[in-house]
Amino acid sequence: MHDLILHHYPMSPFAEKARLMLGHKGLVWHSVHIPAVMPKPDVVALTGGYRKTPLLQIGADIYCDTALIADVLEHREPEPPLFPAHARGLSRTVAQWADSSLFWASMGYTLSPKGAAAMFASRPAGEGQAFASDRAAMRQNMTLLRPADATSAYRSYLRRLASMLDDQPFLLGEVPCIADFAAYHPLWFTRTLNPGLASILDATPDVLEWMDRLAAIGHGRSERLSSADALGIAHAATPEPIGPDVSFQDDHGIALGSLVSIAAEAFGTETSEGLLRAATRTRYTIERQDERAGTVHVHFPRVGYVLREVRA
Known part of the structure; x- marks a missing residue:
């Protein structure tokens, strides 16, 4: 193998x-x-x-x-499974939403002009522009959320995630699954790569605690x-x-x-x-x-x- x-x-x-x-x-x-x-x-x-x-x-x-x-x-x-037996279809559906709608709302907020300037402020000259040009080429013909609209959507999505965590440690139950890993990574990008904008997460403390639980899993060896x-x-x-x-x-x-x-x-x-x-x-x-x-x-x-x- x-x-x-x-x-x-x-x-x-x-x-x-x-x-x-x-x-x-x-x-x-x-x-x-x-x-x-x-x-x-x-x-x-x-x-x-x-x-x-x-x-x-x-x-x-x-x-x-x-x-x-x-x-x-x-x-x-x-x-342990990524697709729980009790929610195989639901876990895939939530993951698909997270990889698309949630992801683009997060990117629209985190990489807004203000966010991008903060993220690349300490990086070598020209790196931010090279990144922006590269991603613009990848987004040809896509309709993107404006930063203000992305911010509004991101806040709403965070509240929805928080409501899913009201009485359980992970989105679909007692153990993490594909839905958690898909929903986590756009939020990780905001929290880890652009901490100056991470205050948007503060209104949903249950989401922050859930993120900490997922981060503790680590990356294997x-x-x-x-x-x-x-x-x-x-x-x-x-x-x-x-x-x-x-x-x-x-x-x-x-x-x-x-x-x-x-x-x-x-x-x-x-x-x-x-x-x-x-x-x-x-x-x-x-x-x-x-x-x-x-x-x-x-x-x-x-x-x-x-x-x-x-x-x-």
């Missing part, structure tokens, strides 16, 4: 979600630090174009998006690995075979083996191209070749991603 390799950078909120899920499972993993902004040549060598953070690498299999990473970790180590070594591991490995019993859900009229592109629906819409090797109920898998990474399988969740056939 290949080791778990997380490609991430410390200030990434979605990476914090993945790190906490690894800690929740008590897993050992390798940590590869990647750039926060483009260019990301080693990331693109693995994915073919997808550049969002984090990625989970297992040998020559590359898993994109924390929604899919959660499923992979659950399969790898079922206990990790060891640093260079990006070059991770590419070498991919090159030396063979993607896990897709068994004949894996069902094919054809919603597009695109045959397996076709050259396709896959991209996120909205944020970070860079495409990855490859041969379609699987399209199950929950994920797509493409096979691609790279001089440095070798033959890899890149996996995406169905929800939130667009599949298209590439015609000559």
